[in-house]
Amino acid sequence: AYLYCLFQACLKKRLFNLFHRANLNLRLNRHVHRSFGNYVTWETPFPVLMKANLPDVVLANKSTIESTIILPPGDISRLDADYDLVYLDPPYVNGSRSGEDYLTRYHFLEGLSNYANWGKEINSASPIKALKSRTYISEWQSKRMFRELLFDLIHTHRQSIVVLSYLAGAYPNEEEIANHFRKNFQCVSVLKKDFSHALAKGKKIELLFIGINA
Known part of the structure; x- marks a missing residue:
């Protein structure tokens, strides 16, 4: 439930609805003119956005008859x-x-999906703290x-x-x-x-x- 609420909050805060753009300076620099449409959401703290998604979790638990395996x-x-x-x-x-490198573009999503092991998977040499290379992901990106x-x-x-x-x-x-x-x-x-x-x-x-x- 905690991670679901966190995921939804991250979705709402995406700059230009994209996860992989290096435009954090647009968020933090108050002298930059902003054209993105979710500025109010960006300024809303994570805990507030996460609590707003709790009703979804309650509803899902009530409507689910069989257990869910993740x-x-x-x-x-x-x-x-x-x-x-x-x-x-x-x-x-x-x-x-x-294809373009998936772990460079979406390492944040991969980290969230394996939250307990996120820290151990980070490539410390990466300037954006991307995850370590995985053979099976590289294969799926290969045209060959x-x-x-x-x-x-x-x-x-x-x-x-x-x-x-x-x-x-x-x-x-x-x-x-x-x-x-x-x-x-x-x-x-x-x-x-x-x-x-x-x-x-x-x-x-x-x-x-x-x-x-x-």
């Missing part, structure tokens, strides 16, 4: 099958190169290995409902992923939505692949 962080390729639904949101690999890892994972969970969030223009392309879904599922849907990231110049298309075996 899996520890690790290599998703080793996750056993037999789930009702598997939601995948892998890093996007550019068509011309490997990404396609095989993704397709193997989808195949492993073909008896579940599989939902994959992806980005048009990334590697592998939409057609390749859709064809792989059709090989593994009887019913396949591909949903598309235009969106733009904060501070991004152009629009992008988010893809949602849904595979179901009746």
Whole structure:
């Protein structure tokens, strides 16, 4: 419950709704003109924001009949099958190169998700206190290995409902992923939505692949 409330408070305080921008100076420098829209939230102390999310925890506990098991962080390729639904949101690999370093951009989220061991995982040589490199994360960022890892994972969970969030223009392309879904599922849907990231110049298309075996 404590970590859930902390996570939600962090979400509300994100600068430009992004976790990975090095713009803390915009928050702290009172002489800088600010254009972001959550300044009031930024000025609100963490304890206040965390308490505001307690009703969500109470409601979730009342409505949950079965116990909830939270899996520890690790290599998703080793996750056993037999789930009702598997939601995948892998890093996007550019068509011309490997993806950007996940632990550099999202080390704060990874640290929170493994809070008890966060201190031991920090790379002391990193200027931003990023986490130590992990082989399985590096593999998922490699264009050479990404396609095989993704397709193997989808195949492993073909008896579940599989939902994959992806980005048009990334590697592998939409057609390749859709064809792989059709090989593994009887019913396949591909949903598309235009969106733009904060501070991004152009629009992008988010893809949602849904595979179901009746």
